[in-house]
Amino acid sequence: MDIYDYNKGFELLKNRINIKDLEKIEYDKEVILAGWIINIKNIGNISFIILRDQTGDVQITIKKDIFNDLEFTKEFSLHTFIVVKGKYIKGIAKKYKEVLAEEIYLISEPADRLPIDENSYFEKRMNYRWIDLRDPKKSLIIKLTSYAVKYIREYLYNNNFIEIFSPKIISTASEGGAEVFELKYFDRKAYLAQSPQFYKQMAICSGFEKVFEIAPAFRAEPSFTSRHLTEFTSFDVEIGYISSHYDVMKVLEEIVKYTNKKIKENFEDEIKKYYNVDVFVPENIPKIKMEEVYEIVGKNNIKENGDITSEGEKILGDYVKKTYDNEFVFIIDWPWTARPFYHMKGEPMKNGTITTKSFDLLYKGLEISTGSQREHRYKILLEQIKEKGLNPDNFKYYLEFFKYGAPTMGGFGFGIARYIKQLLNIENVKEAVLIPRDPNRLEP
């Protein structure tokens, strides 16, 4: 047997099974497994390997009396990837199922020693993210992201939403913000979309009644908080024919309930095992008006524009946990000064402050979603742009969408990574994505 005979290894892969599927196999049957070597021990005439694939670990026992010579095991090092043909036996090891090897081939051998282990510091682990993710605790994050998004879409398709794919390269800096990435687009300048805001509203103006998009969004924020990424997956919804922002909150509430319920049903044990977290499924989500939130969080946590600080969000999160035994809360009816020009104005606060028909959703004291009813009447929208001190010329295309009749509409943006971060109590949002981007991090 030549362990370097790759073609024989490739051939064996045709009938390879998952390590977890050993539980369905009878003892003494022949099996083919493949994976990374995560441990090796040599004791004279016998070698023990712990082999890992996505579904679990297994002990591979290599005996000299089967192979004649164990010299070849010297070629193995940590994270060598091999394929093994052998007999599934009732072994004596307690922690692992055991396979007695009969043939082994290399699929790929490391060209260097492993650069990280579980104790490496955060930035170094991120530099070698693909090795970091071979740890099942880490890979659970990516799996949960995939399934959270699956459940979200399930809810939406069951409720007649259409998924759209809107352009990320745009001609003007959307929403008038400065924090936008600039691009060379042939002989002109272009920008990366900070959100699909304008296009999801365009879709409603196109006649679609309920749309969503789950796609990358880009923010050139030079900030290094545990909550911000320069590129993130934005989940966006827009609904036409609404009566008020309450219709939008209803949909968001249902999505959160459905998703957390499904996550709990399917991943409760893994989440408990690796993160010691109980998944909370809300029956309903309390709504607190911003003017009441001000009283709860106190003056020091109110920003000049009427927003609250991230410390204020945490205080409100604790308050809601104590008062309503809930991990979620809607802050509703935000002041006009804290919201973008396209939010529809609502009833004034008791002190006369102009509000908007808008909301934020907080999960364990962190904003994970922002939404509102939008102003869909061309003339009023134009007035609101001017009132914000913005130049209507910069919103020419956006304004056009409302020039030829438009339904009422409202929607929200929702940060998938922030949701996962809060679900698992992960400290830094950068740990909650496959590969993070921040002002310093463009690699891998």
Next chain:
Amino acid sequence: MDIYDYNKGFELLKNRINIKDLEKIEYDKEVILAGWIINIKNIGNISFIILRDQTGDVQITIKKDIFNDLEFTKEFSLHTFIVVKGKYIKGIAKKYKEVLAEEIYLISEPADRLPIDENSYFEKRMNYRWIDLRDPKKSLIIKLTSYAVKYIREYLYNNNFIEIFSPKIISTASEGGAEVFELKYFDRKAYLAQSPQFYKQMAICSGFEKVFEIAPAFRAEPSFTSRHLTEFTSFDVEIGYISSHYDVMKVLEEIVKYTNKKIKENFEDEIKKYYNVDVFVPENIPKIKMEEVYEIVGKNNIKENGDITSEGEKILGDYVKKTYDNEFVFIIDWPWTARPFYHMKGEPMKNGTITTKSFDLLYKGLEISTGSQREHRYKILLEQIKEKGLNPDNFKYYLEFFKYGAPTMGGFGFGIARYIKQLLNIENVKEAVLIPRDPNRLEP
């Protein structure tokens, strides 16, 4: 009644139903409908409006003896958006169901006359895409895109794939191509990903066995063909532990079968009505080796690097239709000269030409997918980069993925818009997306 009383209009929207749902309602019941006015006729004491929402059209009859005064109908013009409360009656109109209006409020009135109609030229229609899409023939494209992607994901989740979200801002021009958009990333340069190729392979090196992504990809190609977009939705798959590229083609074949079957089941009538197309569901997809394809398409359609021309693709499409009665075909075992460095090399052609374990999938004579087994062995990969005359320093991060043990792997990229274009026999791919991007078009 003041038609400008928006709040009353918003209030009515709470109980509004879809126009199509009239078929479930008894005559003489009260209903609330909303939509765009797409036709108006005034005949003395009576006005007829055709109202459209996403689900259909209805005739609204406005009688003077109910409203006292029909003066308000002068405020209506084409594409005014209104909400109507009225009685669903057994009307005399044959083409439309009929509602006798009792209350009408404006939701939003046009600020200008409609700039396009169905006869406007292509570029002008694209400038006003949201009006263009109010035509049900056009909106079907967007709906089918949403559902095609839904069915694709259904197949993948049913088969234990994980969805990943990889970064679109990258530090080096991926795949070594020149056709990449450059970006200002704080104080350095960055690029937009041309595909998630490297990251989906990274995911396999992270231990995930089967991954996919459906996300924007960017190509700075200064070309104006009917097949190219500068930004498009790329559907990408990568599968670990494979034995050869045949394992990858098997998955792609199953996806195409599943998706076309589901599309046929759910949209057959609409596709026939608006596009006069029968949806073809393949039982299997023939595989033709490139060396045989050369004989079928003839010398004039073989490019210098061993690829075939787009005319050659059409000839092959016709050949497959005639010979196999199939709309799909795999071209397999492409020459090394026509494939990127990361494709695994395979058996030589009869004339000795080096091939790769690779394939293209053609649909009605147009390439909609490209795939292969990848070279996963660090040393060989490094050699192949050099053999292509590329600088390994530009692939530093990519190469690292393979330095610490890697499974065999293979996958494909698949253009969603091209698939929809071919499905509906749409002439230009720009018509097959919500909003196209080409070197001249950055708006809306």
